[in-house]
Amino acid sequence: MSILIVYYSRTGNTQLLSNHLANELGADLEALHDGRDWISSWGTIQAALASVLGGNSRLAPLGKNLSDYQLILIGTPVWVGRPSVPIRTFIKMYRRQLPNVAFFCTQQGEGGKNVMNTMQSLARRVPVARLVLREGDLAGIHENTDADRFVDTIRTFTKDQITQPA
Numbered sequence: 001m002s003i004l005i006v007y008y009s010r011t012g013n014t015q016l017l018s019n020h021l022a023n024e025l026g027a028d029l030e031a032l033h034d035g036r037d038w039i040s041s042w043g044t045i046q047a048a049l050a051s052v053l054g055g056n057s058r059l060a061p062l063g064k065n066l067s068d069y070q071l072i073l074i075g076t077p078v079w080v081g082r083p084s085v086p087i088r089t090f091i092k093m094y095r096r097q098l099p100n101v102a103f104f105c106t107q108q109g110e111g112g113k114n115v116m117n118t119m120q121s122l123a124r125r126v127p128v129a130r131l132v133l134r135e136g137d138l139a140g141i142h143e144n145t146d147a148d149r150f151v152d153t154i155r156t157f158t159k160d161q162i163t164q165p166a
Contacts, residue, residue: 001158001161002028002069002070002071003025003026003027003030003070003071003072003073003154003158004027004030004066004068004072004073005021005025005027005029005073005074006030006072006073006074006075007029007030007031007032007073007074007075007076007087008031008032008075008076008077008084008086008087009031009075009077010077010084011077013106013135014076014077014106015031016055016138016141017075017106017138017141017147018031018075019059020141020142020147021073021104021147021150021151024151025073025151025155027073028069029063030062030063032060032086032087033060034057034058034059034085034086035058035060036057038150039082040109048079048080051079051082051083051085052119055085055088056085056088056089056092057085057089058089059086059090059093062078066097066098066099067097069099070099070158071099071100071101071106071128071154071157071161072098072099072100072102073102073103073154074087074090074091074102074104074119074123075087075105076103076105076106076115076119077105077106077107077112078108078111079108080111080119081110081111081114082114082115083105083115083119088118091119091122093122094127095123097123098123100125100128100157101125101127101128102127102154103115103116103119103120103121103128103129103131104130104131104132104150105131105132105133106133106138107132107133107134108135109121115132116132127152128153128154128157129150129154129157131150132146132147
C-alpha cells in the first residue's frame with residue numbers, strides 16, 4: 001500500500017515528525033509551500049490571525065499525484081488551537097481526492113485535539129489514526145509510545161487493506 005505524508009512545518013518540528021514517520025512507514029513525503037513568511041514576528045501574528053479567521057493561502061503545486069496513494073497522512077503544527085493555514089488550504093482544495101487519511105500535529109501548548117477534530121471536519125473523513133505530540137516529546141521521538149502506537153495503527157491498517165479480498 002502506497003503512503004504519502006503531506007505536511008507543513010513552520011519551525012521544523014512537524015518536519016522532524018514527518019521524516020520520522022516516513023522512515024518508519026516507508027512513506028513518501030510532500031512538504032507544502034505557500035511562499036508566505038509565517039516565521040518572522042509579523043509573520044507569526046499573521047499566522048495566528050489567519051488561523052483564527054479560517055484563512056487560506058496559495059499553495060505551490062504538489063510534486064506528487066495524490067491518486068498514486070491509498071493512504072495520506074496529513075501533518076500540521078497547532079496554530080492558536082487550529083491547523084496551520086497551509087494545511088487547512090490543502091485539505092479544502094483536495095478533500096475530494098483524498099483516499100484514506102490519518103492526521104498528526106505538533107504543539108507547544110494545547111489545542112491538538114481541536115486540530116484533529118477540525119481536520120476531520122474539513123476532510124469529511126474519519127482518520128485511520130490520530131497523533132498529537134508536544135514539542136518537548138520530539139527529542140525522544142524514537143522512544144515515544146504515542147508515536148509508536150500511531151505507526152503500529154497505520155501498519156495494521158495497511159496490512160488489513162492488503163489482505164482483504166477485492
